[in-house]
C-alpha cells in the first residue's frame with residue numbers, strides 16, 4: 001500500500017483522496033480553505049456529491065500505524081492545512097484548480113505553481129509528484145524541471161471524472177492515463193502508479209489477482225495507457241473539446257430548426273442511430289457549463305495561440321459562441337411564451353446547478369439565464385435540490401425558494417433549466433394547480449410534452465416547434 005498526499009481537496013481532490021483511502025492506501029489530504037477543511041476533518045463532504053459521504057466515513061477507519069491525527073489516533077484518511085505532513089507520503093497528487101484567468105482565456109496556473117512551491121521543501125528523492133489538474137500542454141515538462149532538484153520525479157495523470165458520478169468514475173474509470181518523462185513503459189513512474197492503481201489494473205478472469213493489465217490486454221479491468229507528458233495533457237483537453245463540440249453541434253442544429261422549421265429532438269434520435277455518431281451528448285438544450293468544459297476549451301484556444309497554431313482549434317471559438325447563444329435564446333423563448341413582455345412576470349426557475357446531481361454553479365447556464373430574466377424585468381423564484389446555497393453566495397440579489405411548491409405557486413411561467421429527475425418527472429396536473437399560468441419553457445428538452453399538453457399547458461422547447 002502507498003502513502004499518498006492529495007494537494008487540493010475540491011470536487012476532484014476530496015473524491016480522489018477518499019477513493020484512494022477506500023482501496024487501502026494511507027492518505028493525507030491538504031487544502032488551504034479553512035471552511036472546507038472544517039467539514040473534511042469531520043469526514044463530512046464539503047459539497048454535494050452522491051456516495052462521497054459514505055467514502056469519507058469509511059476513511060475514518062483506524063489503522064495500526066502512520067497517519068496520526070491531532071488526537072493521536074491513526075486513520076487511513078486525514079485532512080489538514082499543514083503541507084509539511086505531505087513529507088510522510090511518497091506519492092503526491094496535485095488536484096488544485098486551474099480556473100480561467102481574470103483577464104484572458106488562458107488557464108490560471110497560480111494555484112498549481114503555488115501548490116508545487118509549497119510541496120517542494122517536503123519532497124524526497126524517489127518521491128513521485130502526480131498532476132491531476134487540467135493544465136495547458138507544456139506545463140508538465142516545465143514542472144518536472146522545477147521538482148528535479150529535490151530528487152523527485154513527476155507524472156501527469158489527468159482526471160476524467162464527471163461531477164454527480166465522481167465516486168464511481170474515480171473508482172472505476174474508463175481508462176487511466178500515465179504521462180511520464182520518458183513516455184515509455186519502463187519509466188520508473190509507471191511501476192509506482194501501477195501500485196497506486198492496482199485495484200483498477202488487476203486482471204479479471206484472464207489475469208491472476210495482483211497482475212496488472214495494460215491497454216487492450218485480455219482480463220484488464222481498466223486500460224491504462226503510458227505516454228509522454230504532452231500527449232497526456234492533450235488527451236484531457238481533446239476529450240473535453242470533443243464533448244463540447246458534440247453538444248454545440250446539436251445546438252447549432254437547434255438554431256436551424258428554430259428558423260427553418262423542424263424538431264431537433266427527432267433529428268438527434270435519427271442521426272444518433274448511426275453507430276458512427278451515437279446518441280450520447282446529442283441532447284439539444286441550454287448547453288454546457290460548470291468548472292471544466294467552458295474554461296478548458298478557452299484555455300486550449302489560448303494555448304494554441306501561444307504555440308502559433310491558433311487555426312487548428314479556431315472552431316472551438318464557434319463551439320463556445322453557439323453554447324453562449326443558447327442562453328440568450330432561452331430568455332427570448334421565455335419572453336415569447338409569456339406574450340412578449342417579461343416585466344413583472346413571476347417565473348419559477350427549476351434548477352440552478354450547472355447540471356443535475358451536483359451543487360456546483362460555476363459557469364452555470366441556469367444561473368446565467370436566471371440573471372438575464374431578472375434583468376429583463378421578471379421576478380424569478382429559483383429552486384434547486386442542492387445548489388441554492390452556492391447560487392445565493394454568487395448572486396444574493398435573486399430570490400430562492402426551498403422547495404418546488406413555493407417556487408411554482410402563483411408563477412406566470414415555469415422554466416426548466418437543470419434536468420434534475422424530480423423536475424423532469426414533475427406531474428403536470430399537480431403542478432398546474434399551483435401556477436397562475438400553465439406555461440413551461442423546457443431548457444433541457446426533457447419533459448413529457450404530450451402529458452403537459454393534455455394537462456392544459458403551453459410547452460416550448462429549444463430547437464422545437466410549438
Ligand SMILES: NC(=O)c1ccc[n+]([C@@H]2O[C@H](COP(=O)([O-])OP(=O)(O)OC[C@H]3O[C@@H](n4cnc5c(N)ncnc54)[C@H](O)[C@@H]3O)[C@@H](O)[C@H]2O)c1
Pocket residue numbers: 007008009010011012013030031032033036095096097098099111114115118132133134135159160161162163291292
Ligand atoms: N470538477 C471536475 O469535475 C473535474 C474533473 C476533471 C478535472 N478537473 C480539474 O481538476 C482541477 C481541480 O478542479 P476542482 O473542480 O476540484 O476545483 P475546486 O476549486 O473545487 O478545488 C480546488 C481546491 O484546491 C485548493 N487549493 C488551492 N490552492 C491550494 C494550495 N496551494 N494548497 C492546497 N490546496 C489548494 C482550493 O482551496 C480548493 O479546495 C482543475 O484543474 C479541473 O479542471 C475537475
